[in-house]
Amino acid sequence: MRGAWWWKLCWLALGTPACLLAASPPKFGEIVIPRVSSPPSLEAFLEMKPSSAWEGKLAKVDKFTQRIPHDGEPSTQQTYAYLGYDDRNLYVIFVCFDSEPDKIRARLSRREDIFDDDSVEIMLDTFNDHRRAYAFLANPLGVQADALWTEGQDFDFSFDTLWKSQGKLTDRGFVVWMAIPFRSLRFSSNDPQTWGILLNRGIPRANEDTFWPQYSSRIAGRLNQEGKAFGLERISPGRNLQFIPYGIFRSYKELDLRDSNNPTYTQRAAFGQAGLDAKAVLKDKFVLDAAINPDFSQVESDEPQVTVNQRFEVFFPEKRPFFLENSNYFVTPINLVFTRRIQDPRLGVRLTGKDGPWALGMLVADDSAPGQQVPRNDPLAGKRAFFAIGRISRDLGKQSTLGLMYTDREIDGYFNRVGGIDGRFNLNPHWIASFQGVVSSTFNVVDSRFNTTGGYQAGPAAEVIVQRQGIKLNYFADYTDRSDGFRTLSGFDPQPDIHNIYQRVQYTFRREGKKLISWGPMFETYQIADHEGNHLNSGYIPSLRAEFPGQTFVGVFYAKEMELLRPRDFSVLTSNQKYVRHTTEVAFDTSYYRRVSLHVDYRWGTRINYDAPANEIPFLAGRTSTQAVLTVRPNRSLRIDNTYILFRLHHRLGAVGAMNNHIIRSKWNYQFTRQLSFRFIGQYNTVLSNPSFTSLQTRKNFNADFLITYLVHPSTAIYVGYNSNLENVLSPLGADVDGNLLRGPRLINDGRNFFVKASYLFRF
Numbered sequence: 001m002r003g004a005w006w007w008k009l010c011w012l013a014l015g016t017p018a019c020l021l022a023a024s025p026p027k028f029g030e031i032v033i034p035r036v037s038s039p040p041s042l043e044a045f046l047e048m049k050p051s052s053a054w055e056g057k058l059a060k061v062d063k064f065t066q067r068i069p070h071d072g073e074p075s076t077q078q079t080y081a082y083l084g085y086d087d088r089n090l091y092v093i094f095v096c097f098d099s100e101p102d103k104i105r106a107r108l109s110r111r112e113d114i115f116d117d118d119s120v121e122i123m124l125d126t127f128n129d130h131r132r133a134y135a136f137l138a139n140p141l142g143v144q145a146d147a148l149w150t151e152g153q154d155f156d157f158s159f160d161t162l163w164k165s166q167g168k169l170t171d172r173g174f175v176v177w178m179a180i181p182f183r184s185l186r187f188s189s190n191d192p193q194t195w196g197i198l199l200n201r202g203i204p205r206a207n208e209d210t211f212w213p214q215y216s217s218r219i220a221g222r223l224n225q226e227g228k229a230f231g232l233e234r235i236s237p238g239r240n241l242q243f244i245p246y247g248i249f250r251s252y253k254e255l256d257l258r259d260s261n262n263p264t265y266t267q268r269a270a271f272g273q274a275g276l277d278a279k280a281v282l283k284d285k286f287v288l289d290a291a292i293n294p295d296f297s298q299v300e301s302d303e304p305q306v307t308v309n310q311r312f313e314v315f316f317p318e319k320r321p322f323f324l325e326n327s328n329y330f331v332t333p334i335n336l337v338f339t340r341r342i343q344d345p346r347l348g349v350r351l352t353g354k355d356g357p358w359a360l361g362m363l364v365a366d367d368s369a370p371g372q373q374v375p376r377n378d379p380l381a382g383k384r385a386f387f388a389i390g391r392i393s394r395d396l397g398k399q400s401t402l403g404l405m406y407t408d409r410e411i412d413g414y415f416n417r418v419g420g421i422d423g424r425f426n427l428n429p430h431w432i433a434s435f436q437g438v439v440s441s442t443f444n445v446v447d448s449r450f451n452t453t454g455g456y457q458a459g460p461a462a463e464v465i466v467q468r469q470g471i472k473l474n475y476f477a478d479y480t481d482r483s484d485g486f487r488t489l490s491g492f493d494p495q496p497d498i499h500n501i502y503q504r505v506q507y508t509f510r511r512e513g514k515k516l517i518s519w520g521p522m523f524e525t526y527q528i529a530d531h532e533g534n535h536l537n538s539g540y541i542p543s544l545r546a547e548f549p550g551q552t553f554v555g556v557f558y559a560k561e562m563e564l565l566r567p568r569d570f571s572v573l574t575s576n577q578k579y580v581r582h583t584t585e586v587a588f589d590t591s592y593y594r595r596v597s598l599h600v601d602y603r604w605g606t607r608i609n610y611d612a613p614a615n616e617i618p619f620l621a622g623r624t625s626t627q628a629v630l631t632v633r634p635n636r637s638l639r640i641d642n643t644y645i646l647f648r649l650h651h652r653l654g655a656v657g658a659m660n661n662h663i664i665r666s667k668w669n670y671q672f673t674r675q676l677s678f679r680f681i682g683q684y685n686t687v688l689s690n691p692s693f694t695s696l697q698t699r700k701n702f703n704a705d706f707l708i709t710y711l712v713h714p715s716t717a718i719y720v721g722y723n724s725n726l727e728n729v730l731s732p733l734g735a736d737v738d739g740n741l742l743r744g745p746r747l748i749n750d751g752r753n754f755f756v757k758a759s760y761l762f763r764f
Contacts (some may be wrong), residue, residue, distance in 0.1 A: 015659040029213035031197065032231040033059050036084040036091070042166045045093050050082060058082040058093070059231075061199060064210040069510075069517045069547070071217050071471050075210040079172070079201045081122075087230060089179045094120040096140070096174040096201060104592045106140035106169060108636045108671045110679075111711065113141040113156055116591060116631075118203055120176050123149060123226070125196025126187035127354060130223040130399050132328075133196065134159075134185060141172035141636075142167030143674060149326040151223050151399060154426055158324025160714035162763070181325030183237045183763075186284060186353070192233040196226035204591060205630065207551055208518060219429045220469035224399055240281035244715045246759035247274045248295055254751040256727075259375045260739030264525045265750075277322065277715075277759075286360070289325070293346055296320045297755045298719040300703060301681060302338060304663045306625075306647045308687055308696060309610050311569075313688070316340065321714075326352040327738040329361030330391055332422045333436040333463040336407050337389055338492035343369035346384075359394040359403075364388050370411055380445070380658040387490055399426040406456055407490040412497040416442045416489035421662030422462075430468050437462045442487045461493070472520075476504045484531060498536065502526040519546035522557075534576065538562045550592030559583040562606060570610075572617050581606040601631040609649050611659070621693075629688050641667040649694070657693025662686050675712060681705040697743055700728040715761035725751035 036057060050058065061081040064071045080096040085091060096118070098104055105117045117139040125133040131351050135155060143163045147155040161184040167176040187193060199212045213227040253267035270475030271762040275293035275638040282288060300315045316326055322337035327587045329352045330337040342348075348365035364387065371383040386409070393403030405418040420438025427433055454536035461482045468475040508520035528537035562580050567573045583605035591597040607623035625647045632640045643665040651660040665683040672678070686700045709718040726747040734742040 001318065003139055010650065016051075022750050026463060027315060028063075029227040031059050031061060031083065031227060031229050033083045033090075033229055034111050035233070036086055036558070039086065039089065039179065040082070040091055040093060040177070041130050042093070042168060044174060045082070045095055045177070046168060046170060048095050048097065048170060048172050048175070049080075051546065054082075056363065058084040058091075061212050064199070064201060064212045065214040066213050067209045067211055067217055071510075072214065074307050075201065076206060076208060077201075077203060079120075079210065081120075081199050081212070083229075085235070085695065086619055087235070088183075089181050090124075090232075092178040092180070093179075094176045094199075095202070095217070096120065096173045096175070101169070101171060101173055103594070104169060104174060104584055105204055106167075106636070106672065107143075107633060107639070108141055109139075109143055109639060110669060110671055110709075111143065111714070112145040113604065113639070113669070114143050114145050116204060116597060116633075117143075118174070119145075119201070119505060121198075121200040121202075122178065122180075123196075123198040123200070124180075124229075125223055125226055125707040126185050126193075126226075128194050128196050129354075129357075129395060130196065130226070131359075131395060131401070132223075132354070133198075133223055136163060136165075136178060136180055138165040138176045138178060140167045140176065141171055141674075142176060147328070148328060150331070151221060152434070153328050153331050155328075156324070156328045158321060158327065160321065160325070162713055162715070163763070172519055182235050183240050185237060186281065186287070186341075187237070189236075189284060192231065193229075193235065195229040195232065196223060198226045198231040200224070204551055205549075205594065206548065210219045216471070217469075218471040220467075221399060221426065221429075221434050222428070223368075225327060237281060237284050239280075242277075242715070243762040244277040244279075244759050245435070245762075246276070246295065246757060248272065248297065248755055248757040250755040251422075252751075252753040254753070255733075258373060261735055263733040263741060265733075278608060282353070284353060285355045287326070289322070289348075289350045289352075289584040291322045291345070292346040294320075294322055294348065295757065297757055298707060298709070298717075298752075300679075301683070303663050304643060304645055304685070306447075306661055306663070308647065308661050309649060309659070309694075311610055312494075315492060322350075326350065326361065329359065330405075332391070332403070332405060333434050333465055334422075334461060334488070334491070335437060335490040335493060335547060336405060336418055336438070336488050337363075338490065339363075340699055341409070342367045342385075342387055344372065357679075359393045359395075359401075364389045380412055383412045385555055389490060392699040393422075397426070400424060401646060407488065409489045416440065416487055418490070420487050428569070428680065430470055431466070433464075433466045435462070436463045438486075440486050440488060442485075444487070444489070457485040457487055459483030459484040459496075461488075471483055472508050472510065474504075474506045474508075478502045485631065497530045498528050499531070500526065500528045515548065517547040517549065519544070534564060535562075536564050536565065538686070539554055543722075550590060551597075552590040552592055553588070555585075555587040557585050559585075559605075565608075572612075572615060577617065579608050579618075581608065581620065581623075583607075583623070595633050597631045600626070604625045606647060606652065609659075611692065611696050613692065613695050620652070622646045624650075637671045639669045639671075641665075650762050651693065657690040658688075659690065659694045659696060660686075660688045662688075675710055677709050677711070679705075679707045679709070697740060699726075700747060702726045702747060713761070716758060719755070720757050720758045721753075721757075723751075723753045724749060727751075 039482035064079045080095040082093045119139050121137040123133045123135045133149045135147040144165050147157045148159040164179040194751045201210050215225045251270045251274050256264045256266040270439050278290045280288045299319050307314050345365045351362040367385040388408045391405040393401050402423045404726040409416045420442040424434040453515045464479045480500040482496045482498050504524045506522040508518050510518045522710040524541040539561035541559040546556040556677045565577045584729045587601040587602045589599045603625045609621040610618050628644045630642045647661040663685045670678045682704050684702045689696045689698045703725045706722045711717045727750045728743045730742045730744045
């Protein structure tokens with residue numbers, strides 16, 4: 001009789017799963033999440049424990065364990081997490097004690113700018129397949145970040161969805177409250193649900209990352225170490241249709257360089273346009289996204305890089321939200337999908353999702369840029385390129401995958417088609433292997449940007465990667481083979497006709513002391529040859545790195561490298577030319593003081609001057625370069641990022657000639673509230689050239705970018721922006737015999753853009 005009374009009381013008070021938990025406690029790493037009749041609130045936990053109304057009504061997690069710096073040891077700060085759910089949301093409340101609450105790092109920043117702060121995180125592997133998971137993070141003030149995790153690929157922070165968070169500092173630490181709608185997640189139709197789960201707290205001042213359950217750096221992989229969440233019953237994402245229309249008002253003036261011999265300006269005083277982003281969830285498993293006339297005016301400009309004196313195209317990562325979201329479905333060892341190739345789309349459609357062991361990714365888009373970048377009398381003028389990309393993969397075993405991929409770029413009868421097979425295999429807790437083999441078929445026009453010579457080309461490409469992950473010993477080996485005819489115009493792979501073997505081995509001594517956390521050597525080596533037997537490149541790079549408290553790192557490395565240039569690479573060469581260069585680097589990073597973080601690296605040695613004066617062969621020059629990044633946070637609302645880059649080549653035997661590239665960038669972001677922010681970016685880029693040393697022109701450019709943002713959430717926002725560009729071009733515009741803009745000593749305004757953009761989410 002007593003037993004029946006107990007079960008009935010449990011059923012009424014907590015629900016069936018909680019009763020089962022009381023009758024049969026779960027194993028460590030497992031949790032039964034109870035259903036609640038009303039949402040918990042942040043205020044109910046500000047005493048650093050549940051209020052009497054919530055005592056015993058939520059699942060409780062403690063015993064967080066360090067991953068770094070002391071793998072396997074208990075967290076230095078006590079953390080509790082409380083979980084519950086109702087028909088609509090999963091609720092998570094983190095109660096984070098801190099013995100030094102005045103040292104907690106918490107800033108009022110823009111969304112996803114929280115990674116220098118203390119933070120908490122929940123990861124949900126909703127299909128329980130150990131391959132993909134949602135990640136929801138917040139800092140102590142409740143500023144959000146969200147991402148998708150794909151095993152073997154790291155986080156994809158382009159993922160944005162609708163959820164709620166709050167946070168508050170207390171005199172003993174901080175509390176963070178999260179409400180994650182089920183309609184913001186995808187999961188199977190099983191009832192009850194079993195999800196993988198990981199909980200995390202980061203304490204940056206101590207270099208500390210702690211997890212429940214234990215997630216060890218001794219084992220390769222993350223989701224294979226996740227816990228299990230039970231008890232989720234009678235839940236569904238429901239119907240999920242999203243429509244995000246936008247409207248924009250704009251005026252602009254910019255250079256028109258389609259005809260290099262006749263540069264001019266193009267401008268419009270005022271005009272408006274509209275577009276639509278739409279999303280539909282199909283059977284709780286697949287997501288269909290469409291973008292009609294998309295606009296990315298508010299997207300931040302690229303981080304500065306040195307682009308002068310480079311043999312091959314420099315990689316700039318994608319930043320546009322439509323192309324970033326769910327891009328992990330298309331990631332393979334060979335980079336066959338580089339969506340910045342789609343420069344000016346008018347329509348894009350993407351289908352991604354998972355059904356059982358099968359995962360699918362498809363992308364179709366057009367691009368009007370190729371027809372806009374050529375003279376009006378060019379046969380391609382006004383034509384659009386069309387992209388079709390697809391990948392299907394199947395899970396094998398616990399964490400292995402086998403996939404097929406195909407990409408196609410077409411324009412006016414010209415094409416580039418690539419197809420092949422790829423795989424990733426977990427060999428044991430330490431070793432992972434992956435491979436890809438593809439074949440391309442190309443009929444193309446002459447285009448130096450993509451190293452295409454016209455006519456028909458075809459050939460295979462292959463990549464094999466083997467890596468070991470451990471707490472002390474790590475190893476990485478990558479074998480690359482590209483035939484002379486292989487091309488991927490949808491991807492990024494700038495050097496054909498090579499065999500390349502790259503290896504890296506690293507050993508870390510973990511002192512784990514109060515002053516020195518870890519240190520260790522690393523050795524890298526590579527060998528590159530073409531298919532004709534020429535030894536193109538080789539190098540060995542020993543280095544040493546040490547880690548100290550306060551996210552402080554010191555590193556030194558030395559590189560000795562050989563490079564062979566052929567007449568096919570530089571027409572001024574009459575025979576193969578061999579060069580041997582040396583580089584030494586010292587690097588320093590620290591965030592010891594919470595208001596300031598600093599990165600500095602300095603390199604010196606020798607480097608090939610590829611841009612030698614006209615009719616001269618490339619020659620070995622002295623090299624000096626530095627990069628310094630200083631981030632200052634004078635208060636909780638203001639962040640200032642300052643970057644300086646110097647790249648200098650000079651004659652080794654004296655100061656008789658040089659080329660200096662200076663890049664100075666300052667980015668200011670002021671967060672008035674969690675919704676309202678102001679951003680300014682000013683960047684100055686100059687190339688100062690001596691004609692006796694280099695064929696590069698002296699160029700000067702200053703760009704100023706202003707943006708006011710009111711962001712309710714990632715899909716509902718108002719942006720007001722202005723951009724102005726100054727450059728040392730002559731007025732009126734002119735070009736030399738090589739089609740380069742004529743330049744003078746003064747900066748003049750050669751481009752400006754003003755816009756007001758508004759978007760709104762309709763969710764059904």
